[in-house]
Amino acid sequence: MNTQPNVFTDVFSEAxxxxxxxxxxxxxxxxxEASTPNALVTDDLINYHRLPAAGGVGMTTxxxxxxxxxxxxxxxxxxMRPEAVPGLAKLTETIHxxxxxxxxxxxxxxxxxxxxxxxxxxxxxxxxxxxxxMRFAKKASIEDIRDVTEAHANAARLAIDAGFDAVExxxxxxxxASSFLSPLINRRTDEFGGSLENRAKVARGVxxxxxDAVDKHGDRKIxxxxxxNMSDGIRxxxxxxxxxxxxxxxxxxxxxxxxxxxxxxxxxxxxxxxRGGAPVKEFAANFKPPISWGIRMSGNKFFREYPxxxxxxMRDAEKFRAELTMPIILLGGITNRETMDRAMAAGFxxxxxxxxxxxxPDLLNRIKAEDEKGSVKSLCTHCNECMPTIYSHTHCVVxxxxxxxxx
Ligand SMILES: Cc1cc2nc3c(=O)[nH]c(=O)nc-3n(C[C@H](O)[C@H](O)[C@H](O)COP(=O)(O)O)c2cc1C
Numbered sequence: 001m002n003t004q005p006n007v008f009t010d011v012f013s014e015a016x017x018x019x020x021x022x023x024x025x026x027x028x029x030x031x032x033e034a035s036t037p038n039a040l041v042t043d044d045l046i047n048y049h050r051l052p053a054a055g056g057v058g059m060t061t062x063x064x065x066x067x068x069x070x071x072x073x074x075x076x077x078x079x080m081r082p083e084a085v086p087g088l089a090k091l092t093e094t095i096h097x098x099x100x101x102x103x104x105x106x107x108x109x110x111x112x113x114x115x116x117x118x119x120x121x122x123x124x125x126x127x128x129x130x131x132x133x134m135r136f137a138k139k140a141s142i143e144d145i146r147d148v149t150e151a152h153a154n155a156a157r158l159a160i161d162a163g164f165d166a167v168e169x170x171x172x173x174x175x176x177a178s179s180f181l182s183p184l185i186n187r188r189t190d191e192f193g194g195s196l197e198n199r200a201k202v203a204r205g206v207x208x209x210x211x212d213a214v215d216k217h218g219d220r221k222i223x224x225x226x227x228x229n230m231s232d233g234i235r236x237x238x239x240x241x242x243x244x245x246x247x248x249x250x251x252x253x254x255x256x257x258x259x260x261x262x263x264x265x266x267x268x269x270x271x272x273x274x275r276g277g278a279p280v281k282e283f284a285a286n287f288k289p290p291i292s293w294g295i296r297m298s299g300n301k302f303f304r305e306y307p308x309x310x311x312x313x314m315r316d317a318e319k320f321r322a323e324l325t326m327p328i329i330l331l332g333g334i335t336n337r338e339t340m341d342r343a344m345a346a347g348f349x350x351x352x353x354x355x356x357x358x359x360x361p362d363l364l365n366r367i368k369a370e371d372e373k374g375s376v377k378s379l380c381t382h383c384n385e386c387m388p389t390i391y392s393h394t395h396c397v398v399x400x401x402x403x404x405x406x407x
Contacts, residue, residue, distance in 0.1 A: 004323045011340040011351065012368055015058070017327070018223035018257025020165045022058035022101055022350075026340070026364055028166065028332055029260075029354035030063030030105040030227075031386070036078050041087025046094050048394075051402050052357045056364035058350075060095060061103045061168055063089075065159070068149035070120030071176070073266070080106065080155035085162045092163035103225065104162075106155040106210075107170025108148050110179045111137045112266045123148065124169035125179055125186040125193065130267075131294060132228030132287070140176075143316055145192065145202060147278045148176065152206040155214035159222065160214065166223035166257075169210055173273070174237075174265040177203040181246060184236040185267075198248045203228075204253055211255035221255040225329070226250060232265040233272030233306075240316060244323060251326050260329035260352055261317045271303050274355075275312050275333065276382030278303035286391035308382045312341045314346065321347050335378035337367050356380045360394040 012024045028049075035045040049060045064070040066079040078084055088104075090289070095102040111124035114133040121132060122137035123144055129136050152169065159167045171177045179185045180202040186193050192201055203226075211224055228247060232238045250256055264273030271278050280299030284292045295302070306312075313332030321328055327349035332339060335356040343351050356363055356378040367376045385397040395403050 001316060002381070007008050011337075015349065017059070017101075017114060017166065017225075017350070019099055019221035023099060024364075025344070025350045026056075026058050027103070027350055028052045028057045028060040028357050029352040030061040031354045031358050032073075032390045032394060033061045034076070034252050034390050034392060036075050039072075039076060041078070041091050044393075046091050048402050049091065049102065050094050051361035052097060052364075053095045053100035053102075054070050054362075055357070055362035056368060057100050057357065059101040059103055059165065061105055062091070062283070062351075062379055063105045064170065064352060065104045065106050065155065067096040067106055067108050067148065067155040068120075070113055070115065070118055070122060071110075071148070071151070072114075072118050073109045073112050074114045075119060076385065077119035077122055080104075082147060082158070085158055085391035088159075088162035088164070089155075089397040096163070102163075103166035103168050103223075104155075104159045104166045105163045105170055105227070105280045106152060108151070108176040110174070110176025111185065112173070112175050113137065123176060124150060125188050128179075128185065129191055132291060134291065142190075147206070148161065149202075149205050149209045153209040156210045157217045160217050162179050162218055164222060166225055167214070168225040168227055169207055170227055171203045171207075171387070172227045172229040173377055174232060174267040177237070179267075181242070182232065182234075182237050183242075185233060196242050196245060200380055203246060204249055204305040207250060207255040208253060224255060225258045225260055226256055227260045227262050230261050230313065230320065231272075233263060233269045237265065237395040238270075240319065244320060247320055258327040258329055258350065259320075259324070260331055261313060261320055262331055263313055263316070265299040268302070269304060270387075271306055271384075273307045273332070274314070274382070274384050274387065276308035276386060277384045278305045279383070279385045282385050282388040286388055308333060309406065310335065311342060314343065317348070327381075333382070336376065337370070337374045348350045355384075355386060355396070358386055358394070359399045359401055361401060
């Protein structure tokens, strides 16, 4: 029996992503860096992305460039404004000099936004309590939705000005657009609630606005990607069949050059995205009482554990592959050559890697040097203790990267 995977495409071969050519099909997934204390680019942020760029990725993704101050998950994140552009331009130049492309993840965190640290109102489809900020998000008015949509277009224009090759619109993890998609969170009775068609209006509207901005702004063309939840893993939340319909509409709308498929909820069920160990104690340690007590007490419910295996989102993503024609970026538990080959053989166009490249930014160069022998294995143990480091300085607790690496 032939046990070799049916490889159609070499993951290290050049690929078109909309108008942009990537040197290979491997994208560093957004992993919030915690290197922007003043909501502006720092040398530390540049180094964080230079390492995987030098390490061989086709494109790295800057997480998370909010479209407005109130759209940040926390007050120390970049939000897209003219003041941020010079630093972002220095960042994109550095990454280009390493031969990689660079994408900006843009979005509005909605009910996940921490209005306390943002010092700005959070928005949600309905008034919504955020237990981490201990504040209520405001029910978004029609005018708020219009403003957020325009803020996405503005963020895309600024990304072009700063030299990015792509923008990745965040439509996942129960952030604003995703919370509108969720039948559990979105209990509105107006034209943005009720039917899936209504609940998908924010997601489709922001992608259309971004596409329009990208098409009309200057001569340099960049790619538009969306990161969409397949399911949030919550009973009554976003089910896969609804998400597939949303993806089909997004494809029909023609605004996207690729779609990246994700899962889980930063509000209710984060481990559904990560799988593996649940770092409850380490997470709680970043908060003061009573929030830390709350996390410790309800931790096992909030951080419900799921077993980890390689390419754990692939089975669900294959349902999307079967129904969509647009390029798809497979994400979730991709750490070695064999899994990348499997993804290519299953018809995915790109793979995105988060934790494995956080642990070892040079992993791809080593995998490539090994060619197809597949003997290079990731040091990521999916303990997920990198997750709570987003409150200090994001790093892998196993290898110490990126801080252990020469700057
Ligand atoms: C420390 C850390 C921070 C993350 N920050 C973001 C983020 O800002 N935006 C986002 O969409 N996903 C974020 N993610 C999720 C990753 O993009 C990715 O979806 C997830 O880690 C699964 O991929 P992996 O198995 O390759 O790690 C983060 C993940 C980690 C580990």
